[in-house]
Amino acid sequence: MLRPNAQITSEDRATIARWRLAASGVVLSAFACFLVVGTLADPAEAQANAYQTHCAARHSAAVAWIEQQASAPGASELILAERALVALRARNACLHGQVARALELYETILSDARNAQK
Helix, strand or coil: CCCCCCCCCHHHHHHHHHHHHHHHHHHHHHHHHHHHHHHHHCHHHHHHHHHHHHHHHHHHHHHHHHHHHHHCCCCCHHHHHHHHHHHHHHHHHHHCCCHHHHHHHHHHHHHHHHHHHC
């Protein structure tokens, strides 16, 4: 603890600056290591997260189309129920890591949506 009337010399200031620089270097190095290790540790997980994002986007688009068709007059309840079940199967496949299958299922719904717009 410093005494109330203690003077800090320029040598003390230089020592404090060196310690601060060393400490900040250690902290930044540790942060960089955690960042690199976290990125490289599991690229499969990063890939899975990217696919989950694709699944979520496709699911939202499919459900929006199904809801739009349901509000249209003369909509076939049987076809809408079938498309809703396909969306549910796709979501389940995505949750279980079967992303390619899920995207195929979503594509069947979205291709119907594109064909309906023509």
